[in-house]
Amino acid sequence: MTLSILLAEDDIELNSAIEEALQCEGFTVTCCHSAEQALDEAEQQKFDIALLDLVMPGMTGVDAIAALRRLQPGIGIVITTAFATVDTAVDAMKRGADDFVTKPFNLTTLATTLRRVQAQRQPALTLPEEEANKVFSALSNPMRRAVLQQLALHKKLRFMDLCRLAGVDNHTQFNFHLRQLKQSGLVEQNANKIYFLTTHGQQMVQFIAASSDE
Amino acid sequence: MTLSILLAEDDIELNSAIEEALQCEGFTVTCCHSAEQALDEAEQQKFDIALLDLVMPGMTGVDAIAALRRLQPGIGIVITTAFATVDTAVDAMKRGADDFVTKPFNLTTLATTLRRVQAQRQPALTLPEEEANKVFSALSNPMRRAVLQQLALHKKLRFMDLCRLAGVDNHTQFNFHLRQLKQSGLVEQNANKIYFLTTHGQQMVQFIAASSDE
DNA sequence: CCCGGTTGATAAGTTCTCTTATCAGAAGTG
DNA sequence: CACTTCTGATAAGAGAACTTATCAACCGGG
Numbered sequence: 001m002t003l004s005i006l007l008a009e010d011d012i013e014l015n016s017a018i019e020e021a022l023q024c025e026g027f028t029v030t031c032c033h034s035a036e037q038a039l040d041e042a043e044q045q046k047f048d049i050a051l052l053d054l055v056m057p058g059m060t061g062v063d064a065i066a067a068l069r070r071l072q073p074g075i076g077i078v079i080t081t082a083f084a085t086v087d088t089a090v091d092a093m094k095r096g097a098d099d100f101v102t103k104p105f106n107l108t109t110l111a112t113t114l115r116r117v118q119a120q121r122q123p124a125l126t127l128p129e130e131e132a133n134k135v136f137s138a139l140s141n142p143m144r145r146a147v148l149q150q151l152a153l154h155k156k157l158r159f160m161d162l163c164r165l166a167g168v169d170n171h172t173q174f175n176f177h178l179r180q181l182k183q184s185g186l187v188e189q190n191a192n193k194i195y196f197l198t199t200h201g202q203q204m205v206q207f208i209a210a211s212s213d214e
Numbered sequence: 215m216t217l218s219i220l221l222a223e224d225d226i227e228l229n230s231a232i233e234e235a236l237q238c239e240g241f242t243v244t245c246c247h248s249a250e251q252a253l254d255e256a257e258q259q260k261f262d263i264a265l266l267d268l269v270m271p272g273m274t275g276v277d278a279i280a281a282l283r284r285l286q287p288g289i290g291i292v293i294t295t296a297f298a299t300v301d302t303a304v305d306a307m308k309r310g311a312d313d314f315v316t317k318p319f320n321l322t323t324l325a326t327t328l329r330r331v332q333a334q335r336q337p338a339l340t341l342p343e344e345e346a347n348k349v350f351s352a353l354s355n356p357m358r359r360a361v362l363q364q365l366a367l368h369k370k371l372r373f374m375d376l377c378r379l380a381g382v383d384n385h386t387q388f389n390f391h392l393r394q395l396k397q398s399g400l401v402e403q404n405a406n407k408i409y410f411l412t413t414h415g416q417q418m419v420q421f422i423a424a425s426s427d428e
Numbered sequence: 429c430c431c432g433g434t435t436g437a438t439a440a441g442t443t444c445t446c447t448t449a450t451c452a453g454a455a456g457t458g
Numbered sequence: 459c460a461c462t463t464c465t466g467a468t469a470a471g472a473g474a475a476c477t478t479a480t481c482a483a484c485c486g487g488g
Binding site: 137 | 312351
């Protein structure tokens with residue numbers, strides 16, 4: 001799979017060298033000489049990774065991070081600089097860069113870094129249509145949301161304990177809903193009949209504010 | 215609001231100095247002399263922020279980040295070190311630290327950093343119960359998910375264009391669902407009758423894989 | 429061995445969500 | 459000015475989701 005790179009580097013010779021080297025490594029490269037140009041390109045076309053020099057005339061690479069994220073939330077961002085300090089590195093990472101590379105750098109190593117950044121940029125959770133249907137339907141019910149909240153709090157629970165914590169009197173009603181959570185892949189039960197959240201369940205429960213009781 | 219700090223610093227004198235200074239600034243401080251101790255404490259008690267020395271006997275502060283995140287996903291993490299390099303700073307940030315502070319540091323400035331980290335650690339999106347009900351109910355329907363996908367792709371659309379892109383023939387059916395998305399706070403319409411995603415809508419649509427058509 | 433608690437399935441009825449048709453006003457175009 | 463397209467509300471019916479009661483097997487404790 002060919003990765004598309006958005007390169008912003010004001011040094012003409014270095015810009016050409018990086019473009020050539022990355023093309024040899026199988027990337028598609030779009031070259032800019034300023035962050036402003038890069039943002040213009042990002043409005044026109046989707047990129048996998050932005051490779052931005054820290055210091056350029058006008059907007060810096062770090063200044064461009066927030067705008068790039070707004071345009072393309074999934075884009076990987078790597079900042080390059082010749083004048084690295086701990087403070088500038090930390091600031092870039094805090095502002096959303098995925099990596100920070102100090103010049104001079106080995107071009108083959110750079111290619112490896114770009115591939116790794118791309119691999120790690122997968123959204124934490126993206127649901128295919130059928131799975132999105134299951135998950136959102138499952139969580140449209142208040143009782144089922146309460147189940148996730150209690151499992152987030154208590155980690156592992158037996159059926160009747162979970163039923164009571166969720167505040168449900170009719171255990172067969174509760175059983176029906178618990179089955180639906182299992183079928184949606186948000187909750188699982190081990191061999192000892194203990195219920196717990198799956199990885200998906202843990203991810204989805206983050207969006208539900210903790211219950212205010214207990 | 216009193217912030218609770220989990221401090222891991224093997225230098226005894228510095229540990230005491232930091233504890234005293236942060237207590238004077240109104241924090242609650244739990245002191246440990248190793249990352250292992252800090253993880254034990256984190257299993258017992260919830261903290262707002264972990265302040266971890268990078269280099270300690272046994273597990274380093276950076277090694278502890280992933281385990282701490284698992285125990286307390288909302289915790290802020292600040293790494294301190296006397297031997298800062300760009301590489302160690304970038305590595306710590308990549309592994310999930312919220313900030314990176316180089317020794318020696320001003321203790322008042324440290325307190326300010328801790329408060330700022332805590333303020334920025336708010337989860338990106340946590341829905342109170344009533345809002346969670348609205349949002350999950352709204353997204354349990356495939357037509358309404360299609361609306362979010364098209365608005366993510368096209369940014370701004372008029373009613374009938376959106377209706378056609380979503381593949382719906384009956385515009386009054388579509389109108390009914392669009393109203394529900396507006397009422398759920400996921401979609402808005404401007405004065406020119408143009409529909410677009412709200413901040414919540416943009417956040418939720420990330421979880422829905424892009425439609426494979428077009 | 430009996431009783432109480434736990435775990436679980438399912439059919440039928442109730443409630444809620446969605447679809448559909450009807451109706452209507454506004455705006456743009458020829 | 460008339461026609462077409464756009465935008466929108468809503469009532470009634472259809473379909474889906476949820477509740478409820480019945481039934482049953484298993485396990486632990488006395």
